[in-house]
């Protein structure tokens with residue numbers, strides 16, 4: 001894995017809001033068919049990084065390369081066509097559109113209706129509840145179902161790189177397992193995944209590599225299993241550290 | 249009884265026209281998040297443009313004139329957007345509203361300068377139509393109902409079943425997410441202006457055919473459309489549609505109990521009541537084109 005070129009490479013990124021710098025000197029890469037996880041405390045700038053990678057925030061410094069192309073200044077609206085997809089932390093569905101229409105919007109860039117249909121049917125096969133409820137407004141779904149729909153929408157364009165912002169946030173343990181196991185399935189289908197997670201332990205367990213983000217820059221990075229075992233990371237970012245660890 | 253039936257019919261006809269005004273106004277609100285005060289002038293200009301084509305020297309048929317007027321008003325709306333609203337795309341809704349008020353006054357005065365303040369009518373005779381017992385409907389009115397229904401059906405099919413229509417609803421429901429999926433919002437906004445302008449122009453021509461033309465006809469119809477939009481819940485297309493019928497019917501039934509002079513006040517009255525007690529509308533939430 002390490003000897004192929006990265007599909008995404010972020011070099012010395014700085015960005016923020018209204019001239020307030022939130023992210024600085026961030027280095028990040030994702031290799032083909034890799035799951036990379038960004039963890040870090042609330043407000044560390046994790047969502048900000050994903051927004052910048054997708055082009056919703058402009059890069060103040062540094063650059064972003066995706067599939068051997070410099071996309072640093074490519075607007076967000078053009079990124080889906082390049083093979084990137086982003087599932088936002090919130091506001092990631094169209095609440096007043098039906099589930100079927102949500103999926104159609106996910107595949108907006110697919111010109112042929114028949115191809116959109118075919119991909120939707122494949123998704124329906126994986127998530128039958130979406131098929132059952134396809135004529136309902138998406139706002140009628142539960143939090144977990146919405147998350148699954150949001151990921152499904154992002155998969156409609158068959159992206160090479162999927163960016164996921166806290167896919168397990170606010171979900172019940174069962175729903176969380178369902179979301180995580182789907183992420184594994186998506187990875188097995190050959191996609192690269194960059195995800196931000198609060199549930200750091202579960203996320204690092206299924207990731208290959210991880211980054212610990214704090215105060216807008218990466219503090220630790222490396223093999224996911226090593227981060228999981230690193231005493232400092234454990235103590236500072238994996239919620240409680242050794243005492244809890246002994247209890248479990 | 250006859251009077252009530254006749255008022256119901258008149259209310260239905262007026263309502264079908266107001267529904268066209270209101271759906272256009274709410275589409276703009278849903279995507280651009282401001283009430284376009286110049287919507288009334290798109291209505292007025294549509295009627296005058298059709299009039300211009302109908303009278304000598306051109307003397308085109310009413311349908312051809314209406315079609316050309318629709319094209320003209322689409323052009324006018326796109327010009328308005330390009331010159332005024334597009335540079336203000338990220339401005340506050342209040343600023344947009346004030347800008348649209350400016351355009352509204354400008355166009356009213358322009359129309360008055362060009363055509364004078366007098367009341368005009370389309371140059372076709374209101375020959376007596378069919379009567380069902382004591383209830384009378386003119387041929388023109390039948391045509392109005394038919395054209396309005398066809399336009400509404402067209403709008404429904406467009407928004408519900410076409411990719412462009414779904415994109416309009418998507419952008420108004422969650423603009424950031426639509427952008428994420430590669431929807432170019434400027435293209436969608438242009439389509440929304442085209443739709444809103446076409447609805448205003450068709451409605452304006454029908455309104456002038458049912459009543460008459462004068463340079464300030466836009467403002468009262470804006471008020472009616474606004475009342476209908478509030479009734480339906482701002483941004484809710486089908487709510488606005490129903491709202492239009494409610495306004496038309498209440499105006500025509502209202503004059504059975506109120507003096508005739510109060511007819512135009514009914515929409516105002518509904519607006520005040522709604523803003524006071526139910527700003528989110530009768531038919532649901534505030535956001536999104538549905």
Ligand SMILES: Nc1ncnc2c1ncn2[C@@H]1O[C@H](COP(=O)(O)OP(=O)(O)OP(=O)(O)O)[C@@H](O)[C@H]1O
Nearest residue numbers: 017022040041042043044045046047048049089198
């Ligand atoms: N739209 C915005 N405008 C201004 N500041 C913002 C905006 N969004 C986030 N911030 C600020 O940027 C910082 C990082 O926010 P960000 O959402 O990236 O954090 P996060 O790591 O994703 O946190 P969380 O775990 O809560 O999602 C925070 O201090 C936040 O207040």
Ligand SMILES: [Mg+2]
Nearest residue numbers: 046047048089
């Ligand atoms: Mg976040």
